Amino acid sequence: MAVIELKNVRKAFGAVEVIGCVNLTIPDGAFVIFVGPSGSGKSTLLRLVAGLEDASAGQILIDGADVTQMGPAERQLSMVFQSYALYPTKTVRQNMSFGLEVARLPKDEIEARVDRVADILKLGDYLDRKPRALSGGQRQRVAIGRAIVREPVAFLFDEPLSNLDAALRVEMRVEIAKLHQRLGATMIYVTHDQVEAMTLADQIVVLDKGAIQQVGTPMELYQRPANLFVAQFIGSPKMNILAVQPDGAAVAFADGTRADFGAQVAQNLSHIGFRPEEVQLLDEGEGQLQGTVEVVERLGSDTFAYVALGALGTVTIRMPGNVLNIAPGQRVGLGLTLPQLHLFASDGTRLS
Amino acid sequence: MSIVGKTATSGKFRRNRWLLTGVLSLYFLYTFMPLFYVITAATKSNPDLFSTFGLWFAPDFNLWDNLHTLFTIQDGIFLKWMGNTAYYSSISAAGAALFSTFAGYAFAKYSFFGKKLMFALVLGAVMIPQTALVIPMFLMLSKLGLTNTAFAVIAPSLVFPPGVFLMRAYIDDAISNELIEAGRMDGAGEVHIFSAIAFRLLMPGFTTVLILAFVANWNNYFLPLVMLNKPDMFPITVGLAQMYSTAISGTGGVLLFTVVMTGALVSIVPVIAAFLIMQRFWQGGLGAGGVKA
Numbered sequence: 001m002a003v004i005e006l007k008n009v010r011k012a013f014g015a016v017e018v019i020g021c022v023n024l025t026i027p028d029g030a031f032v033i034f035v036g037p038s039g040s041g042k043s044t045l046l047r048l049v050a051g052l053e054d055a056s057a058g059q060i061l062i063d064g065a066d067v068t069q070m071g072p073a074e075r076q077l078s079m080v081f082q083s084y085a086l087y088p089t090k091t092v093r094q095n096m097s098f099g100l101e102v103a104r105l106p107k108d109e110i111e112a113r114v115d116r117v118a119d120i121l122k123l124g125d126y127l128d129r130k131p132r133a134l135s136g137g138q139r140q141r142v143a144i145g146r147a148i149v150r151e152p153v154a155f156l157f158d159e160p161l162s163n164l165d166a167a168l169r170v171e172m173r174v175e176i177a178k179l180h181q182r183l184g185a186t187m188i189y190v191t192h193d194q195v196e197a198m199t200l201a202d203q204i205v206v207l208d209k210g211a212i213q214q215v216g217t218p219m220e221l222y223q224r225p226a227n228l229f230v231a232q233f234i235g236s237p238k239m240n241i242l243a244v245q246p247d248g249a250a251v252a253f254a255d256g257t258r259a260d261f262g263a264q265v266a267q268n269l270s271h272i273g274f275r276p277e278e279v280q281l282l283d284e285g286e287g288q289l290q291g292t293v294e295v296v297e298r299l300g301s302d303t304f305a306y307v308a309l310g311a312l313g314t315v316t317i318r319m320p321g322n323v324l325n326i327a328p329g330q331r332v333g334l335g336l337t338l339p340q341l342h343l344f345a346s347d348g349t350r351l352s
Numbered sequence: 353m354s355i356v357g358k359t360a361t362s363g364k365f366r367r368n369r370w371l372l373t374g375v376l377s378l379y380f381l382y383t384f385m386p387l388f389y390v391i392t393a394a395t396k397s398n399p400d401l402f403s404t405f406g407l408w409f410a411p412d413f414n415l416w417d418n419l420h421t422l423f424t425i426q427d428g429i430f431l432k433w434m435g436n437t438a439y440y441s442s443i444s445a446a447g448a449a450l451f452s453t454f455a456g457y458a459f460a461k462y463s464f465f466g467k468k469l470m471f472a473l474v475l476g477a478v479m480i481p482q483t484a485l486v487i488p489m490f491l492m493l494s495k496l497g498l499t500n501t502a503f504a505v506i507a508p509s510l511v512f513p514p515g516v517f518l519m520r521a522y523i524d525d526a527i528s529n530e531l532i533e534a535g536r537m538d539g540a541g542e543v544h545i546f547s548a549i550a551f552r553l554l555m556p557g558f559t560t561v562l563i564l565a566f567v568a569n570w571n572n573y574f575l576p577l578v579m580l581n582k583p584d585m586f587p588i589t590v591g592l593a594q595m596y597s598t599a600i601s602g603t604g605g606v607l608l609f610t611v612v613m614t615g616a617l618v619s620i621v622p623v624i625a626a627f628l629i630m631q632r633f634w635q636g637g638l639g640a641g642g643v644k645a
Contacts, residue, residue: 052533073539085530089552098548099538150538 002062002153002186003028004049009058011044011210018044019210021058026154026188026203031180034190035197036207037233043158045207046190050156051075062153073102078147082159084139086131092118092142093127099150117145120182137168144179154186161196173199194234198222206230222275228348231273237304239273239342240315255311259288261338266351273342276318280335281305281326287333291315298322307332390620393613394418401609418614425608429583429591430615437570437587438622440502444509445566452512452561453554456519457546461532471520477513483574490578504579505587509569515561522557523550559633563626570623588619 004026011019019041026032034042047053049060051072060068067075086095093114100110118124121141131139140160147155160176161169177200180187191197197204198218206213206221206229214226218234225231231239244251246269250260284290289309297304303323308314315334326332343351385407392409393401397417400410422430458464459471485508493504527550535545551558573589580586586594592615599608 050537052536072533072536077537079534079537081530081534083528083530085528085534087531087534087549089549098535098540102539102544146534146538 003064004154004186004188005059005061005064006045006049007059007061009045009048009060010056011041011048011053012056017056017210019048022210022212024205024212024215026186029184029186031187031189031200031202032205033197033201033203034188034205034207035192035194035233036213038192039209040207041210042190042192042207044210046156046158046188049188050077050079052079076150076153077156078150078152078154079156079158080140080143080147080160082162084131084143084163086139086142086146088131091128091130092123092134092145095131095142096146096149099146103150113149113151114145117148120148120179121145136164137172140164140172141175144176148179148183152185154188155183157187157189159190159192162191162193169196176200195236198234204234206233208233224350225273225342226350228271228273228344231342231344231350235275237276237316237318239275240279241271241273241344242309242312242315244269244272253289253312255309257289257312259336261288261336261341263338266343266345268345269343269351270346271344271348272336273344274336274340276304276316277320278336278340279315279317281307281317281319281323282333282335284331284333287335289334289336291332291334293326293328293330293332296326296328305332307334309334387620390613390617393610394617396610398610401613414610415614418610419618422611422614422618425611430588430618432584433586433588433591434619434622436585437589437619440505440509440576440587441566441569441572443502444506444569445562447506447510448512448515448565448569449558449562451510452515452519452565453523453551453558455516456521456523456557457527457550457554459516459520460523461527461529474513474516477511478517482508482572486575486578489575493579499579500582500585502585505572505576508575509565509572512561512565512568515565518561518564519554519557522560523554526553526557555633559630563630566626567623570619588615592616592619 006022006024009019009022010017022045034045036042044053048055051067051070051074055068058068059066062075062077072079087098090098096114096117097110100113105113114127115124118127121144123138123141123145126134126138126142131142134142140163143160157176161172164172173196176189180200189196189200201218203215204218204221205215208229213233214221214230216224216226221230221234225234225239228241232241243254246252246265246267247258249262249264250258251265251269251272252258280287289312291307291309293305294308294314295306297306300322301320303319303321303326305317305319305323305326306314307317317334345351389406392407395413395415395418396404396410397412397414400412400414404410455474459467459474489508490499493499498504531549532545535549540548571589572587573593576587577590577593580590583591583594592612595608595615596612599612
């Protein structure tokens, strides 16, 4: 059980600053996900918390105690690595008990703990096997088991599922969610997969270029993204973004089309965004924008239409169910309403 | 449709293959002929050695007599030399392989001040033959009064720059950084991580360096020649060379020619045995399953 705080944490490799002044508090028992594109600094931030990298400046606190100068083990954290990082020459049991042996726990307690965790993770049948005799999912379970047996104050996961195939990834995702409910421990999880972030997290920390872009619950991020980056990063398919200019009470799109939303818009408005499900598909001539359907994808539960808006580019529209009266080549109108629009200023931040 | 270009059966490949086989056959002859000469010579009596064709056996098979002479001559000094060689080269090889592994691990996995310069020095040292350093080392050790000791032969051999170079390259590949980090997260110290996790994975590399160092030391001639002057401390190389010079000087040592040849043959056997024994450690895939590539 731990509250983890980062205060003005910076990290530079030589002259390259990869983390620039991060302030963050991770509440006790929270499942926090660091998400961002590659090179955003999410893994580095996790490694700073773990103690595998030294912070260039700032403080890292666990339950109020400054651990900035402490080594990984002293911080009493466990980490699950992307590559599993199992000890190849040791059996599953030896892999899980290694950390406990290092800590010089009594033999019978080590055995009891390993057995208990093996039971939770259904690894009982594999305890005497070497990692090479296990499947990818089993190896990842051993890696998680090795983290659990140490009973750490918090768990760190570095893209733990990205080496698994799609089906197994969904399965393990559910297992990790269950594990969090069962253990109630603080967990920090790094991923570039925003679906993992949306489904697992209590709180998502969106990172880009070494800086926190937004911290919030998955729904806050989805419904009120703080800037253009978060708006485009969270959500699949991603948010449609169009460049606009305020034109009196209306807005003008880049191709000269004007749209009147019946309300005054801010003078520094530069982009509008709308989720694929926040736009209405109308007949030609209706709505604010006109376009041609390029491609229709039918998933059964949803229908996606990709509509070309000429010079403005292509937007994605999501409609529930199997929508039949739509076909490629069809001319359509798009209906947007102001309350559903996300408005962004010229510096990319959210307006209103 | 047939595939054109460099497939396994293309004419060009076949021609190249014949060329390659030809060149390798010549190389095989070049390396095997002296060995074969030693084998045939060791089976001949001294007169036959000079009167029969060198690359074939004489009608008279004299190997057992030669072996008997070899092991009994000068109160069995050859056995003593063999023991010396085994002692010097096994301690030197084990030490050299161990130090190479330590150094290679440090170079591969840690960043420290002066690393680039130090590695450049190691690379430079690979280019300098030990022979060039023997005289300065002799002067140094004689000042310390350490010549004519096993230490004088073993200590310089513990430094094996090619081993450091090999181990660095091997460790770079064989040990993933995450494995070391997993050990750190588990609370293990660096020495513990090295000994409990990394070392087992390095066995193939370690054995390679061990064998290379063993063979180099087994065959080392110049270093013991300079450092030692008591015949009962000689390794085989120096001992046999001394026997040979007695033989050519003709001072009652004519018989010794076959003994030298037999001694040379016997001295190869342990090296071959070492290769065969160590071979089983040369298996790849020890690290399989630990980390996802």
